[in-house]
Amino acid sequence: MNKLILLSDSEQQLRVARVTECMRAEGVEAVLLADNASKYYITGRVFSGYVYITADGYVACAVQRPVELDGPEVVYIHKPEELPGVLPALPARVGLELDTMSWSSVARMVKALGIEAPANASAIMRVARSIKTQAEIDLIAASGVRQERVYRRIPHLYTEGMTDIELQVEIERASRLEGCLGQFRISGDSMELFMGNIIAGDNADAPSPYDFAMGGAGMHPSLPVGANGSEIKPGNTVMVDVNGNYTGYMTDMTRVFSLGEIAPEAVKAHECSRRIHRELCAMGVPGCQAKDLYERAVAIADEEGLKDYFMGHRQHARFIGHGLGIEINELPVIAPRSRDIITPGQVIALEPKFVIPHVGAVGIENTYHVTADGWKCLTNSPEEIIALR
Amino acid sequence: MNKLILLSDSEQQLRVARVTECMRAEGVEAVLLADNASKYYITGRVFSGYVYITADGYVACAVQRPVELDGPEVVYIHKPEELPGVLPALPARVGLELDTMSWSSVARMVKALGIEAPANASAIMRVARSIKTQAEIDLIAASGVRQERVYRRIPHLYTEGMTDIELQVEIERASRLEGCLGQFRISGDSMELFMGNIIAGDNADAPSPYDFAMGGAGMHPSLPVGANGSEIKPGNTVMVDVNGNYTGYMTDMTRVFSLGEIAPEAVKAHECSRRIHRELCAMGVPGCQAKDLYERAVAIADEEGLKDYFMGHRQHARFIGHGLGIEINELPVIAPRSRDIITPGQVIALEPKFVIPHVGAVGIENTYHVTADGWKCLTNSPEEIIALR
Numbered sequence: 001m002n003k004l005i006l007l008s009d010s011e012q013q014l015r016v017a018r019v020t021e022c023m024r025a026e027g028v029e030a031v032l033l034a035d036n037a038s039k040y041y042i043t044g045r046v047f048s049g050y051v052y053i054t055a056d057g058y059v060a061c062a063v064q065r066p067v068e069l070d071g072p073e074v075v076y077i078h079k080p081e082e083l084p085g086v087l088p089a090l091p092a093r094v095g096l097e098l099d100t101m102s103w104s105s106v107a108r109m110v111k112a113l114g115i116e117a118p119a120n121a122s123a124i125m126r127v128a129r130s131i132k133t134q135a136e137i138d139l140i141a142a143s144g145v146r147q148e149r150v151y152r153r154i155p156h157l158y159t160e161g162m163t164d165i166e167l168q169v170e171i172e173r174a175s176r177l178e179g180c181l182g183q184f185r186i187s188g189d190s191m192e193l194f195m196g197n198i199i200a201g202d203n204a205d206a207p208s209p210y211d212f213a214m215g216g217a218g219m220h221p222s223l224p225v226g227a228n229g230s231e232i233k234p235g236n237t238v239m240v241d242v243n244g245n246y247t248g249y250m251t252d253m254t255r256v257f258s259l260g261e262i263a264p265e266a267v268k269a270h271e272c273s274r275r276i277h278r279e280l281c282a283m284g285v286p287g288c289q290a291k292d293l294y295e296r297a298v299a300i301a302d303e304e305g306l307k308d309y310f311m312g313h314r315q316h317a318r319f320i321g322h323g324l325g326i327e328i329n330e331l332p333v334i335a336p337r338s339r340d341i342i343t344p345g346q347v348i349a350l351e352p353k354f355v356i357p358h359v360g361a362v363g364i365e366n367t368y369h370v371t372a373d374g375w376k377c378l379t380n381s382p383e384e385i386i387a388l389r
Numbered sequence: 390m391n392k393l394i395l396l397s398d399s400e401q402q403l404r405v406a407r408v409t410e411c412m413r414a415e416g417v418e419a420v421l422l423a424d425n426a427s428k429y430y431i432t433g434r435v436f437s438g439y440v441y442i443t444a445d446g447y448v449a450c451a452v453q454r455p456v457e458l459d460g461p462e463v464v465y466i467h468k469p470e471e472l473p474g475v476l477p478a479l480p481a482r483v484g485l486e487l488d489t490m491s492w493s494s495v496a497r498m499v500k501a502l503g504i505e506a507p508a509n510a511s512a513i514m515r516v517a518r519s520i521k522t523q524a525e526i527d528l529i530a531a532s533g534v535r536q537e538r539v540y541r542r543i544p545h546l547y548t549e550g551m552t553d554i555e556l557q558v559e560i561e562r563a564s565r566l567e568g569c570l571g572q573f574r575i576s577g578d579s580m581e582l583f584m585g586n587i588i589a590g591d592n593a594d595a596p597s598p599y600d601f602a603m604g605g606a607g608m609h610p611s612l613p614v615g616a617n618g619s620e621i622k623p624g625n626t627v628m629v630d631v632n633g634n635y636t637g638y639m640t641d642m643t644r645v646f647s648l649g650e651i652a653p654e655a656v657k658a659h660e661c662s663r664r665i666h667r668e669l670c671a672m673g674v675p676g677c678q679a680k681d682l683y684e685r686a687v688a689i690a691d692e693e694g695l696k697d698y699f700m701g702h703r704q705h706a707r708f709i710g711h712g713l714g715i716e717i718n719e720l721p722v723i724a725p726r727s728r729d730i731i732t733p734g735q736v737i738a739l740e741p742k743f744v745i746p747h748v749g750a751v752g753i754e755n756t757y758h759v760t761a762d763g764w765k766c767l768t769n770s771p772e773e774i775i776a777l778r
Contacts, residue, residue: 006610034579036579036581040610040611044610045610045611045613046581046598046610046611046612046613047598047613048579048598048599048600049598064598065596065597065598065599065600065704066595066596066597066598066604066613066704067596067703067704068596068703068704096492098491098492098493098496099491099492099493100491101491101492102487102488102489102490102491102492102577103485103487103488103490103491103492103495104487104488104509104511106492107487120493122493165565166566168565169562169565169566170562172561172562172565173558173559173561173562176554176557176558176561177555177558179608181583181608181609181611181612182583182584182612183581183583183611183612185581188491190423190425190437192425192435192572192574194570194571194572195571206455207454207455207456207457208454208455209435209436209437209438209453209454209455210437210454211437211454215455219568219570220570220636220637221395221429221433221434221435221637222429222434222435222570222572222636222637222715223435223570223571223572223637224434224435224436224455247609247611248609248610248611248612314456314457315454315455315456326611
């Protein structure tokens with residue numbers, strides 16, 4: 001038998017306390033969690049089944065697969081209909097993850113549990129997970145260290161005449177050999193991306209269907225994002241934004257590489273991105289509104305005459321940053337209508353980027369840990385545009 | 390502007406006819422599709438937005454992103470609430486994809502459309518997509534040809550002392566350079582896998598939380614499936630089951646490699662898998678029940694004294710085959726309680742596999758096109774156990 005719970009008791013208690021605090025704020029008496037990200041958060045392990053938590057801190061796991069897991073309050077079931085027989089009597093207001101569970105799964109669960117209208121546990125888990133414990137920060141920082149090692153090797157992976165996808169494949173290999181797990185966890189299932197986004201030259205200006213900061217036409221209309229197979233040419237930038245999941249927790253980092261001389265306007269925009277990082281890090285003290293950070297970033301881009309290129313050119317992204325951790329799109333969202341407030345314990349990726357026609361994408365992305373003493377960068381590669389050779 | 394619809398008129402008509410036939414059988418007058426797989430099926434492109442189809446064959450696309458798509462019956466919207474203003478008057482029975490849309494998205498859409506109880510379009514799309522057009526078969530076959538090229542190179546990718554994950558990274562690189570898109574489309578969001586499953590030696594016996602045919606402990610408890618970093622040792626098999634998505638359509642192929650001499654029982658089980666393939670291909674004439682194929686496979690394994698090792702050892706999978714195409718888990722399902730009937734135009738991956746303790750996993754997986762004249766194999770690599778060196 002293997003222990004189901006891989007977190008230490010004290011770590012699990014911290015996380016459960018975050019969840020129950022959010023439950024009480026919403027008047028929810030119990031949650032039944034089915035999402036892999038939620039199960040990993042509460043147990044340190046992904047399994048098939050459910051985690052049940054009551055507002056007073058009782059935790060039980062109902063497991064379908066794998067076999068042979070053990071621990072206090074671990075029960076095995078074959079199907080959700082067995083849950084009422086293995087869980088304590090349910091309170092009136094039970095929450096399910098309505099934003100990620102399918103309509104059919106919720107309908108089946110509501111019937112199985114014999115409850116009326118479920119509360120929405122998705123918002124509870126999003127808010128709970130937005131403030132990281134120190135152990136979570138350590139896992140994110142550890143991902144950052146390994147991702148930095150890969151980024152430092154990128155100029156050595158480039159050989160003359162390479163296409164964007166050929167360079168991407170070598171970066172993927174270097175990442176995987178460094179221990180990258182590959183998997184990008186994205187909340188919701190309409191955004192798709194494989195390993196990361198490498199965009200060279202004018203492909204940066206190809207609009208994509210997904211709500212990522214940058215687009216790219218992709219290699220195929222079934223996955224229309226990122227590298228499109230074009231050769232990296234002198235005067236082009238190559239923006240590298242690849243998967244930083246080394247620990248089940250991700251860092252998000254973007255750096256820009258160049259071949260030959262690039263236009264002064266691109267260099268200026270890149271430096272503008274770095275200025276936005278510096279100003280937003282200073283401005284984002286606890287209590288600051290996320291939307292004010294967004295507005296300030298737009299104002300700086302405007303001030304430098306770069307607004308038309310900010311966050312895209314033919315198509316513009318509607319945010320400049322996002323929380324991350326187990327998933328790449330957590331709270332807070334740094335966007336115009338965000339109601340999120342900057343709070344210590346958040347981990348935020350800032351990605352003010354520009355698309356300069358005939359050059360490519362420029363700007364950097366860093367992952368920051370918000371503390372009472374300021375934002376601490378967890379992705380410490382050199383920030384300048386780096387020559388590929 | 391770019392054409393939204395990338396399929397030829399005649400190809401799109403064939404696919405829409407499949408869908409409307411299934412709609413009429415279910416008494417559904419219109420469907421509004423949001424799933425990326427469905428949108429790709431009907432248009433040949435993934436985009437953010439919706440495809441609307443009526444039972445008499447009218448098709449419209451409401452696009453959110455990317456910008457600059459064009460074509461007949463293409464409209465742009467910002468949010469689902471705008472749909473009633475841009476679509477023709479809705480009939481009484483509208484179907485939504487209730488098995489893949491989240492509860493919250495369905496609730497919002499039902500309100501936006503002003504409809505009462507939505508019908509379930511998921512089953513309609515699953516049935517429609519289970520019978521492929523010739524153009525789809527050609528795309529799957531093209532994936533198979535490229536996947537075969539990668540598999541033939543595997544013995545040359547192995548070097549002495551490699552771990553399973555190191556070999557996997559080289560296979561991933563070879564696949565990507567051959568044009569593999571990487572993305573595994575899996576219906577439903579609780580199954581996760583990166584690129585494929587490479588399992589060596591006793592790691593084959595580690596149970597996983599996912600409903601895949603084989604397990605493996607994985608590199609990390611946040612993604613507990615597949616290679617676990619163990620060295621490939623003499624007497625071990627290495628089962629390779631990697632992503633065959635080269636065209637937006639997938640093939641699924643498994644082959645077994647070995648280091649040094651392996652136990653006779655493992656060779657016997659591998660040959661038993663090949664026998665199951667031969668017998669099931671002959672038995673699976675149109676009209677045959679999928680569950681009878683499953684029972685026959687189990688009977689053959691039993692007859693050869695291998696039942697305890699069939700489809701796992703510590704944990705057993707509950708199916709031996711599955712339809713595939715845009716997604717890896719389509720209809721029919723070859724499982725004990727399946728109600729599916731073998732029908733020309735289906736594409737089926739058969740994967741009768743065995744886990745032999747202290748040796749590893751054996752058995753092959755092939756992707757077949759079901760025709761009136763028999764099953765045609767689309768994954769034609771040599772089927773024997775192949776020596777790594």
